[in-house]
Amino acid sequence: MIVVNTEYLPGMSIVEVKGLVQGSTVRAKHMGRDIAAGIKNLFGGELKGYTELLVESRREAVRRMIAQATDLGANAVLNVRFATSSITAGAAELYAYGTAVVVVEQA
Amino acid sequence: MSETASVLVGAGVPVILLLIVYLIGRAAESSHLARLDNDERELADIVMSDLKRLPDNWRATDLHLVTGVAVIATDYFKVFAASLRNIVGGRVWSFETLVSRARREAIVRMLREARDAGANAVWTVRIETATIQGKRQGKSGGVEVMAYGTAMKVTGG
Numbered sequence: 001m002i003v004v005n006t007e008y009l010p011g012m013s014i015v016e017v018k019g020l021v022q023g024s025t026v027r028a029k030h031m032g033r034d035i036a037a038g039i040k041n042l043f044g045g046e047l048k049g050y051t052e053l054l055v056e057s058r059r060e061a062v063r064r065m066i067a068q069a070t071d072l073g074a075n076a077v078l079n080v081r082f083a084t085s086s087i088t089a090g091a092a093e094l095y096a097y098g099t100a101v102v103v104v105e106q107a
Numbered sequence: 108m109s110e111t112a113s114v115l116v117g118a119g120v121p122v123i124l125l126l127i128v129y130l131i132g133r134a135a136e137s138s139h140l141a142r143l144d145n146d147e148r149e150l151a152d153i154v155m156s157d158l159k160r161l162p163d164n165w166r167a168t169d170l171h172l173v174t175g176v177a178v179i180a181t182d183y184f185k186v187f188a189a190s191l192r193n194i195v196g197g198r199v200w201s202f203e204t205l206v207s208r209a210r211r212e213a214i215v216r217m218l219r220e221a222r223d224a225g226a227n228a229v230w231t232v233r234i235e236t237a238t239i240q241g242k243r244q245g246k247s248g249g250v251e252v253m254a255y256g257t258a259m260k261v262t263g264g
Contacts, residue, residue, distance in 0.1 A: 003172045004257040006231045007159055010167040040249075041241070043132040044182035044205075045139070046212070047249055050239065051178045054251060058174060080172055082255060084237045092237060 001066050002076035002103070009076065011106055018072040018100040023064030025057040026093045054094075058082070061096040074100035129184050136204065143211045150218040154228040154261070161230060167259040173229060174255040175216030178239065179209040181247045206250055210234065213254040226258035 002009065040047055062080075069077050080098035087093055161167055185201040192199050213234070221229050234254045241248035 002170065004170045005172055005233065005255060006170065006257045009170060010161060010165075010259075040180035041182050042128050043135060044180055044185065045132075045135050047178045047180045047239075050249070050251070051176055054176050054178060054253070058176065058253070062172075080255075081233065082235055082253060084235060090240065 001069065001074075003062065003066065003080060003098070004076070004078060005080040005098075007079050009078070009103055012076075012103040013106050014078075014101045015104050016102040018069065018074045018102065020097060021065050021068040021072065021074075021077060021100045022095065022097040023061040023066070023068065024093050024095040025061045025064075026087055026091050027053055027057045028090055028092075057094050058096070061094050065096045065098060069098075069100035072100050074102055076101050076103045132182055132184060136208070139208060139212075140204075143208070143215060146215045146219075147211065150215060150222060153218050153221055153226065155214075155218070155232055155256070156228075156230055157232045157256075159231055161261070164263050166262045167228070167230075169224070169226065170257050170259045171224065172255060173217050173220040173224070173226075173258040174253060175213040175218070175220065176251065176253045177209045177212035177216065178249055178251040179205055179212070180249040181205060181241065186247065206236070206252075209250050209252040210236075210254070213252040217254045217256060221256075221258035224258055226260055228261040229256040229258050232256035 008014075061082075065077065065080075077098040077100050080096060083095045083097075085093050085095065181202075185205060188201040189199045214232075217232075218229065232254060233256065234252060236253075237251050239248040239251060240246070
């Protein structure tokens with residue numbers, strides 16, 4: 001499965017457009033009672049635990065999007081974009097969406 | 108004599124501790140900025156653009172999505188400096204470095220992922236920013252930046 005955020009693939013042509021596919025995860029965007037985060041609020045610096053949470057959320061959202069594309073019979077997802085939106089005060093949704101297509105090598 | 112001494116110690120110790128914590132925070136920030144300068148120089152040969160189309164005479168292979176993400180925490184000193192700024196207005200320099208660090212780190216990580224795949228260009232780069240709430244409602248806990256694009260091996264440029 002080719003996954004790109006460009007609108008086209010050089011050297012390949014789109015044979016069929018399967019449609020919009022998406023994947024999303026909801027994660028906490030609140031530091032809560034995390035003691036380590038409290039210490040970070042003194043020194044500053046990177047919140048490594050939170051970064052890993054975000055990386056895992058993003059991977060899962062992309063995985064779900066690819067699963068949807070596979071179900072439709074596509075072999076590539078083009079023009080992938082990410083969007084973040086607040087659900088409640090403590091949660092944010094990471095939304096990945098793109099266009100699932102069937103591509104072939106240009107003759 | 109001992110009374111004034113104990114008052115001085117009572118007031119001085121927390122101030123000194125605060126000063127030490129502040130200096131450690133600033134030192135960590137400047138060492139991070141130095142590391143960023145280094146990493147950016149090392150990855151400077153990878154061409155980056157937010158354009159959607161490649162130039163006509165370029166040939167590209169091995170296209171795939173690459174991403175980089177960074178989350179940087181806000182510390183109390185930055186919030187204090189920002190609140191002072193709120194009195195007179197103007198640039199909030201303490202927060203500018205915070206956002207700049209997160210963005211540069213996210214871009215460096217995205218370029219590193221592209222480098223690991225052997226790519227020499229990253230196209231259609233997009234940057235998403237979101238805030239993280241602190242432990243109390245309305246307080247800034249930190250900022251997260253995600254940079255993503257399509258890495259490719261380009262010839263003919």
